[in-house]
Amino acid sequence: MASTGHRTDRDHPILAAVSAIQAELRSVEHAPAWSLSDDETRCALVELTRLVAQATSLELKVAAHADRNQVGDASGATSTSVWWANHTRMTQREAARKIKLANALETHDPVAHALAAGDVLVDQAHVVTDAVDALPDTVQPDVRTRARDYLLEAAAHYDARALRIQGRRILDVVAPEIGEA
Structure with a gap:
């Protein structure tokens, strides 16, 4: 991709980090993978x-x-x-x-933090935010929080596809009295 302009020492920290990461990746571009154990x-x-x-x-x-x-x-x-x-x-x-x-x-800070830490993948983050956002408007904030937290914990064990299945029935898990109604 073409650069959008020249960079200086006064760049925003995000641009400086991007530049540093790009430089590090270029430095190993030709490193042989065959030598990895x-x-x-x-x-x-x-x-x-x-x-x-x-x-x-x-x-x-x-x-x-x-x-x-x-x-x-x-x-x-x-x-x-x-x-x-x-x-x-x-x-x-x-x-x-x-x-x-x-x-x-x-609007889903814990999901954003988990993605930033590399603890969830992008598709998993989509699933969690979509599942919580799909809950009926009548669902209380504490139930939404429990649903989000449950799905974030489940993301450590399941891929996005399996997580999506759980997300469809999340109220049955975190609020059975609502989910079964």
Whole structure:
């Protein structure tokens, strides 16, 4: 992807971190993977998966900010997701999906923190926020909190598909008196 401008020592900490991460990744671009032991390979795969979640968390944080500030307006884009898609060559559908999650994470701090820590993956974060947001308006905040917390704990053991199944019946677990009604 092309750079959007030149960087200085006065960059925002987020831009400085992105630049540093990019430099670190370039430094190992040609490192031979064949020299990793099996244990190192397993460790690298797990930690890289966590790293992708962490990087995506930062991307979504900036995307939510971009959406709030309507950064695409200056160029005539109809939405932030359209502007983002045009400048990164991702599909508009993917950009819109990311913006939706970015905005949802702003109202689901524990999910945002879990993603930032690499404790949940992006698809799992989608599932948790979607499941909690799909609860009826009559559901009390404490029940929503229990549902979110249950799903976050379950994310340590289940992939997004299995988590989605649990999310559909979450009231049966955290508030059976409501779920069975």
